[in-house]
Amino acid sequence: MAERSFAKEVQQLRIGEGEEFRGEGILAVTKALLECGVGYVGGYQGAPISHLMDVLSDAEEILEELGVHFEQSGSEAVAGATLAASVHYPIRGAVTFKSPVGTNVASDALANLSSGGVTGGALIIIGEDYGEGASIMQERTHAFAMKSQLWLLDPRPNLESIVKSVRDGFELSEASNTPVMLEMRIRACHVHGRFIAKDNVRPTMSLADALENPKRDLNRIVLPPASFLHEKEKVESRWPNAVNFIKERGLNEFFGGDGKIGIVLQGGMYNGVIRALQRLGLADIRGNTEVPLYVLNVTYPLIDDEFLDFARDKDAVLVVEEGQPNHIEQAFGAMLHKAGVDTKLFGKDPFPIAGEYTGTVMLDSIRGFLLENAPGLLTAADRAPNRPQTELPDLSKTVPPRPPGFCVGCPERPIFAGMKLVQEELGEHHVAADIGCHLFSIMPPFNIGGSTMGYGLGPASASAFNVKAKKRPISVMGDGGFWHNGLSTGVTNAVFNKHDGVILIVDNYYSAATGGQDIPSSRADNKSRSTAHPITEAVKGVGAKWVRQIDRTYDVTKVRDTFREALTTDEKGPKIIVASSECMLNRQRREKPQLAKAISGGERVVKPKFGVDEDVCTGDHACMRLSGCPSLSVKELDDPLRDDPVASIDQNCVGCGNCGEVADAAVLCPSFYRADVVHNPTAWDKRMAGIRRRVSSWLQKRRDSRRLVFAAEGA
Amino acid sequence: MSSMDAIAEPSAGRVPDRDQVIKLAILAVGGQGGGVITSWIVDLAERNGWYAQSTSVPGVAQRTGATVYYVEMVPEGEGTPVLGMMPAPGDVDVVLASELMEAGRAIQRGFVSPDRTTLIFSTDRTLAVSEKIVPGDGIADALPVMEAAKEVAKDVRAARLEQLALQNGSVISASLFGALAGSGVLPFARESFEQTIEASGRGVKASLRAFAAGFDAVQVRDGIVEETPAVDAPDIIEPKPAGPVVAGPEKMRRAWQALLDRIHAEFPQAAHGMLLPGLKKVVDFQDVKYGEEYLNRLTKVLEVDKAAGGEGEGYDFTATAAKYVANAMAYDDVIRVADLKTRGSRFERVNAEVRATPEQLVEITEFMHPRLEEICGILPASLGRGILAREGLSKRLDRLINKGRRVRTDTIRGFVTLYAIGSLRGYRRRTLRHQIEVAHLEEWLKLACDTVRDDYQLGVEVLRARRLIKGYSDTHVRGEAKFDRVLSAVPLLKGREDAATWLHRLIDAALKDEKGTMLDGALKTIRTL
Known part of the structure; x- marks a missing residue:
C-alpha cells in the first residue's frame, strides 16, 4: 500500500482527444505513455519518480484495458533489462527509476541495450534527484548518455513540453534504433499544470504476439563480432539518424x-x-x-x-x-x-x-x-544595483536545523535505541549503514552509522572487516535493499566468505523510504503480486545459520539482548537479525479509517496513547536521547520551582510503545504510562470499571482525609 | 513564440504583467500537511479563473524534516504562462509557515521582504530533536523570530494556528488556510476558500471550523496574537498572600496556616515567591511537620543571608535556597512516585489528556523498573545498608527485583499495590533513602552557607548547582556526579572576583550534554586559571 493513493487522479488517464488534463507531471507522463501506444512499462521506485510507480500501480486496471503490461521491477537493473523486449520486436516499452543511483544499478543492462540497439521505441524515464531535497550524492546522468551513446531528453518543465517529449522520445528511439532517456527534475515530477490530451492507443503488437512468434537476430546480441559492429553502427548510422531526426523535427x-x-x-x-x-x-x-x-x-x-x-x-x-x-x-x-x-x-x-x-x-x-x-x-x-537594501536579521543561532527523521511511532526507532543501549555496554562499534529510512540513525539522538555505499550494500560495505578483532562489525540494510540486491551482495557474500559480523535487516513490510510499495516480504495481500516471503527463509536458504527474528521491534529489551548475543556469541559466520514491525505511516493509513468506522459502528475498540506524569518527570530528557519521536516533546511547566522543561506527549501519539519500552529497558524513570481508551465498552467492561472505581476512590478519599490536599491550581 | 511585440522597453525595468503573478511559499515540517494546503491553494486559484502552478520536493525530505512547497498564480490569459519552479529570495509575495521556527527559516532564506511579503505563521512550536535532547532547557528562543518577522515582513499575521486547529478537531492546514483567507492578501472571496475545503471531501466540518478560527485569529494587521508566555524567573512571580487552596483535617489546616503566617512574619517579601510553592511542595511530599523542618532550615539560611549582607542583594540567597531546598527535600523516591500515581487528580488529568468522554473507559499501564537500590532505599536504613553491603546477596536479590514491571493502576490489584507503597509516607523518615538525602542536603547547604559569607554570588551559585540533580537510577547517578564535579571547583574559585560567573558557566555547561563533555572542558580551563 503506497503512501499516496492516486486512485482518483488516474481516472484522468481515460480522457480523450481535445480534453484538458490537469495534474502532476508524473501523471501527465503516464497519460503520454498511453497516448503513444506503449506495450509495457516497468520500473523501480525512488524519489522523485516514486509517484510515477504508484500512479502506474493504481492505474493497473486502465493499463489492462489497453493491453499494456505493468511490472514492478525488483531493481533498476531489472527495469533496464526489461527493455530487452523492444530489441527484436516493434513494441514500445518504458521504464522508470531515480537517477543517477538507479542508472548506476541499471547501467550494465543499459549498456548492453544500447550496444545491440532497439527496434521498438525504448524510453527510460529518469527522475533526476538533484538539488534541494535530494537524498543522494550529487552527480549527473549526462555521463551515462555519453558513455553508452543513448540519447538524453531534458524537456522544458511544463506539462505540454513533457508530454511532447514522451512522444518525441519514442519516435527518436525508433528512428535511431537507440534507447532514449527522458530526464525529469525533481520539481518537474511534481509540478501541477495542464495540457490538451489525445486518445489512448493500444500497442500495435502485443507481448503475447511476440512470445508466440519469437524472433532472433544474431547481429543484435552483444557478443563478438557483433559487438564491434555495434560500436561502428552507433557512429555511422544511429547517431546521424538521431541528429537528422532532432533537426528535422525541431526538438530543440x-x-x-x-x-x-x-x-x-x-x-x-x-x-x-x-x-x-x-x-x-x-x-x-x-x-x-x-x-x-x-x-x-x-x-x-x-x-x-x-x-x-x-x-x-x-x-x-x-x-x-x-x-x-x-x-x-x-x-x-x-x-x-x-x-x-x-x-x-x-x-x-x-x-x-x-x-x-x-x-x-x-x-x-x-x-x-x-x-x-x-x-x-x-x-x-540592474547595471549597478544598490545592494545594501535591508540587512537580514541573523537567525542562524535561533532557528534549529530540522533534518528529516523517523516518523511518529516508527518501528525503526526502538531498533536503534536498542543498539545505542548495547553500545553503552560493549562500547562503540563500526556500523556500516545503508540507504533507507533507517539511515536516519546517523543523526541525533542515535548517532549510529559511519558509511553508506549504496542501496542494499550495507553488509557488503563491511566486507573488509572480516578479520580477528575484539569487536565485530555491524551492518544494516532495509527489506527494500535486501530484495534489491542485499540478499546476494550482503548475505550470500558474507556466508560464502565466512564473515563474522552482525547483519541487521530492518523489515518494515514495505519499501518504506520510497513511499510504501510492496516487496516480496510484505505481509499485505496484493492482488497482482506474490508477497509474504519471509526474509529469514531467504537467508537460511543461502546458508546463514545464526538467524534471529524479532517480531515486535518495540520490544527494546529484546532488541538489545539479541544484539548483545550477536556481538558476543562464539558461533561463526554472519549473525543475522531480522527486526520486523510494520511501517507506522502505512499502518496508520490502513488502520485509521477502519478503526474510525468500527467505532462509529458501535464496536469495542481500544486505542492506546502514551503520556508522561509531569510531576514524576524530572526534566532530564534521557528519554529524548533514546527516542527523537516527533510526538515526544518537552514543555515548560508553570512552576517556579522547576528550571527545565518536562517531557510531554502530544496528540499525534499513535501509542507505539517506544517511550515506555525505552524507559523500561534503559531503567530511565517511571513517568511514562500508557492509557488505553476503550471506545464502546461492553456491559462487562463498564461493570468491572465501576467496581474498580469504587474501590480506588474509597481508598483515595480515605487517604485524603488524613492529609492536606492542595487544589491543582496555584502555588 | 519569437514575436517581440510584448517586449517592454528594457529601460522600463519591469514587464507590465509580471506584477500580476502572485508567488506563495509554504514552509512546513514533513507530515504537517503542507501538500494538502498547496493543493487547496491551486484549487482556489483555478476556481477563480487563475492559472496556477505548484511544485514541491517530496520524498525523504518530508520525513519530519523542514520542507518547502511553492505556488505561483496568474490571471488566465492567452498562452501558457512561464512560472518559476522554486521560491527565490526577494521574490515571494506570501509566506505561509506552519510552525514558528519555520517562519524563522523563511526569513533566514530571504523569502520575506519588506516591500512585498505577507508572512502568515503559527506561533506554536514543533520542537526539533536538537532542542529536546539537551539535559537542560534547549528550547530555542522565540523572541528573535517574532522581532525579525515584524521587522522584515510587509505584513505579519500570526496566531496559535496549530492550537486552534486542535481545538476544532482538525489539523493545521485548515487553520492556516483560514489565516491565508483572513489576511486578505489573495484577491478571492472567503466563500471560494470554503468551497475548496468542501470540495476536498474529508473531515469537512472540522476543517471549516478550524478555517474560521484561523480566519478570525489574524484580523489584526501586523499582529502576532499569542497568549502570554509562562514566566519562571523568581522575581517576576507575584507573591500570593493567601497561599495555595488547601483541604484536609482542621488541625492540619491550622498548622498549615501557622506556617504560612510564619513566612509572612519572618521572611522578606522577596523570598515569598519561592517559599510558598516550596512549602507546598514539601508538605505535599510528606506532612506539615516536614514543612516546619523546611522553614526551620530556611530560617537558618536567612540568618546567614542577613549576615552576608543579603538585604542589599534582595535576599537572593534565601529565595534561591527556598527553591532548591524544597526540591532537595521532595526527592523522588518510590513512595512519592506511588503516591503521585494513585491520586484522584492524576486519573482526572490522564482522562483529560487522552480526551476520553464519560462513555469511554481508560485503562492505565505504568512502566516501572525498580532496581535493588530503590527497594533498599525504602527499607529501614540499617537493613537497607546491610543488604547493599553484601555483594553476593545484593546480586541475587537484584536479579529478582531488577526487571521491567507493567502495573495496571486502573485495576484493583495494581492500584492497591501502588497505594500501599504510597502509604509508607508515615515511616519515610526512617528509610535509608531519607538518611542519604538528608546527609547530602546538609552537606550542600553547609557549603553554600560557608561560601556566601565571603562571596555572596558564589554562595547563590552553589545553591543553583542543585539543578543538576535529577532523573532516576543511572541518570540520577550521572546528575549527582556532575553536581559533585561542579562543586569541586568551588575551592579553586574561592577568592576570585569572577568566581560566581565561572560557577554559573560550569552549571550551564553541565546542562548542555549528557556525558558532561562540555563540563570537563570548562573544568580544565578553570584548573589553568
Whole structure:
C-alpha cells in the first residue's frame, strides 16, 4: 500500500482527444505513455519518480484495458533489462527509476541495450534527484548518455513540453534504433499544470504476439563480432539518424530575437532562465523575450550546426548547464574551436561550478553575463544595483536545523535505541549503514552509522572487516535493499566468505523510504503480486545459520539482548537479525479509517496513547536521547520551582510503545504510562470499571482525609 | 513564440504583467500537511479563473524534516504562462509557515521582504530533536523570530494556528488556510476558500471550523496574537498572600496556616515567591511537620543571608535556597512516585489528556523498573545498608527485583499495590533513602552557607548547582556526579572576583550534554586559571 493513493487522479488517464488534463507531471507522463501506444512499462521506485510507480500501480486496471503490461521491477537493473523486449520486436516499452543511483544499478543492462540497439521505441524515464531535497550524492546522468551513446531528453518543465517529449522520445528511439532517456527534475515530477490530451492507443503488437512468434537476430546480441559492429553502427548510422531526426523535427527550440548575445540552456532550466529575464525586465509572463535563446530539449547528442548557426554571429554565448562536470559547455567549446568561430563562450563562469541553479544563482549569473557582454539591455538599477537594501536579521543561532527523521511511532526507532543501549555496554562499534529510512540513525539522538555505499550494500560495505578483532562489525540494510540486491551482495557474500559480523535487516513490510510499495516480504495481500516471503527463509536458504527474528521491534529489551548475543556469541559466520514491525505511516493509513468506522459502528475498540506524569518527570530528557519521536516533546511547566522543561506527549501519539519500552529497558524513570481508551465498552467492561472505581476512590478519599490536599491550581 | 511585440522597453525595468503573478511559499515540517494546503491553494486559484502552478520536493525530505512547497498564480490569459519552479529570495509575495521556527527559516532564506511579503505563521512550536535532547532547557528562543518577522515582513499575521486547529478537531492546514483567507492578501472571496475545503471531501466540518478560527485569529494587521508566555524567573512571580487552596483535617489546616503566617512574619517579601510553592511542595511530599523542618532550615539560611549582607542583594540567597531546598527535600523516591500515581487528580488529568468522554473507559499501564537500590532505599536504613553491603546477596536479590514491571493502576490489584507503597509516607523518615538525602542536603547547604559569607554570588551559585540533580537510577547517578564535579571547583574559585560567573558557566555547561563533555572542558580551563 503506497503512501499516496492516486486512485482518483488516474481516472484522468481515460480522457480523450481535445480534453484538458490537469495534474502532476508524473501523471501527465503516464497519460503520454498511453497516448503513444506503449506495450509495457516497468520500473523501480525512488524519489522523485516514486509517484510515477504508484500512479502506474493504481492505474493497473486502465493499463489492462489497453493491453499494456505493468511490472514492478525488483531493481533498476531489472527495469533496464526489461527493455530487452523492444530489441527484436516493434513494441514500445518504458521504464522508470531515480537517477543517477538507479542508472548506476541499471547501467550494465543499459549498456548492453544500447550496444545491440532497439527496434521498438525504448524510453527510460529518469527522475533526476538533484538539488534541494535530494537524498543522494550529487552527480549527473549526462555521463551515462555519453558513455553508452543513448540519447538524453531534458524537456522544458511544463506539462505540454513533457508530454511532447514522451512522444518525441519514442519516435527518436525508433528512428535511431537507440534507447532514449527522458530526464525529469525533481520539481518537474511534481509540478501541477495542464495540457490538451489525445486518445489512448493500444500497442500495435502485443507481448503475447511476440512470445508466440519469437524472433532472433544474431547481429543484435552483444557478443563478438557483433559487438564491434555495434560500436561502428552507433557512429555511422544511429547517431546521424538521431541528429537528422532532432533537426528535422525541431526538438530543440529557438526563442527571442536577433542579438549579439545568446543563451543556450538545458530544457529543464527554461523556467529558471525566463524567471531571471523577467526579473531583469527582459521577458514577459508568457516567456516572450528579445534575448536569443537556444533551448536544448535534447541534451545528448548535441547538434553541431544548430549550435554553430546560433553562436556564429554573436559576440558571446552563455551556457546554462546545471551540475558538474560541464559536459555541454566543453563540447560547445570544442565545436567553436574546430569551426574557427571566435564567439566568446560563458558557462561555469559566471555560473558557479557546483550546486543547484536556484533563483538567486540564475539572476546573479545572467545579470553578470549581460553586464559584461550586453550592458545596454540592463536598466541602470540592474547595471549597478544598490545592494545594501535591508540587512537580514541573523537567525542562524535561533532557528534549529530540522533534518528529516523517523516518523511518529516508527518501528525503526526502538531498533536503534536498542543498539545505542548495547553500545553503552560493549562500547562503540563500526556500523556500516545503508540507504533507507533507517539511515536516519546517523543523526541525533542515535548517532549510529559511519558509511553508506549504496542501496542494499550495507553488509557488503563491511566486507573488509572480516578479520580477528575484539569487536565485530555491524551492518544494516532495509527489506527494500535486501530484495534489491542485499540478499546476494550482503548475505550470500558474507556466508560464502565466512564473515563474522552482525547483519541487521530492518523489515518494515514495505519499501518504506520510497513511499510504501510492496516487496516480496510484505505481509499485505496484493492482488497482482506474490508477497509474504519471509526474509529469514531467504537467508537460511543461502546458508546463514545464526538467524534471529524479532517480531515486535518495540520490544527494546529484546532488541538489545539479541544484539548483545550477536556481538558476543562464539558461533561463526554472519549473525543475522531480522527486526520486523510494520511501517507506522502505512499502518496508520490502513488502520485509521477502519478503526474510525468500527467505532462509529458501535464496536469495542481500544486505542492506546502514551503520556508522561509531569510531576514524576524530572526534566532530564534521557528519554529524548533514546527516542527523537516527533510526538515526544518537552514543555515548560508553570512552576517556579522547576528550571527545565518536562517531557510531554502530544496528540499525534499513535501509542507505539517506544517511550515506555525505552524507559523500561534503559531503567530511565517511571513517568511514562500508557492509557488505553476503550471506545464502546461492553456491559462487562463498564461493570468491572465501576467496581474498580469504587474501590480506588474509597481508598483515595480515605487517604485524603488524613492529609492536606492542595487544589491543582496555584502555588 | 519569437514575436517581440510584448517586449517592454528594457529601460522600463519591469514587464507590465509580471506584477500580476502572485508567488506563495509554504514552509512546513514533513507530515504537517503542507501538500494538502498547496493543493487547496491551486484549487482556489483555478476556481477563480487563475492559472496556477505548484511544485514541491517530496520524498525523504518530508520525513519530519523542514520542507518547502511553492505556488505561483496568474490571471488566465492567452498562452501558457512561464512560472518559476522554486521560491527565490526577494521574490515571494506570501509566506505561509506552519510552525514558528519555520517562519524563522523563511526569513533566514530571504523569502520575506519588506516591500512585498505577507508572512502568515503559527506561533506554536514543533520542537526539533536538537532542542529536546539537551539535559537542560534547549528550547530555542522565540523572541528573535517574532522581532525579525515584524521587522522584515510587509505584513505579519500570526496566531496559535496549530492550537486552534486542535481545538476544532482538525489539523493545521485548515487553520492556516483560514489565516491565508483572513489576511486578505489573495484577491478571492472567503466563500471560494470554503468551497475548496468542501470540495476536498474529508473531515469537512472540522476543517471549516478550524478555517474560521484561523480566519478570525489574524484580523489584526501586523499582529502576532499569542497568549502570554509562562514566566519562571523568581522575581517576576507575584507573591500570593493567601497561599495555595488547601483541604484536609482542621488541625492540619491550622498548622498549615501557622506556617504560612510564619513566612509572612519572618521572611522578606522577596523570598515569598519561592517559599510558598516550596512549602507546598514539601508538605505535599510528606506532612506539615516536614514543612516546619523546611522553614526551620530556611530560617537558618536567612540568618546567614542577613549576615552576608543579603538585604542589599534582595535576599537572593534565601529565595534561591527556598527553591532548591524544597526540591532537595521532595526527592523522588518510590513512595512519592506511588503516591503521585494513585491520586484522584492524576486519573482526572490522564482522562483529560487522552480526551476520553464519560462513555469511554481508560485503562492505565505504568512502566516501572525498580532496581535493588530503590527497594533498599525504602527499607529501614540499617537493613537497607546491610543488604547493599553484601555483594553476593545484593546480586541475587537484584536479579529478582531488577526487571521491567507493567502495573495496571486502573485495576484493583495494581492500584492497591501502588497505594500501599504510597502509604509508607508515615515511616519515610526512617528509610535509608531519607538518611542519604538528608546527609547530602546538609552537606550542600553547609557549603553554600560557608561560601556566601565571603562571596555572596558564589554562595547563590552553589545553591543553583542543585539543578543538576535529577532523573532516576543511572541518570540520577550521572546528575549527582556532575553536581559533585561542579562543586569541586568551588575551592579553586574561592577568592576570585569572577568566581560566581565561572560557577554559573560550569552549571550551564553541565546542562548542555549528557556525558558532561562540555563540563570537563570548562573544568580544565578553570584548573589553568
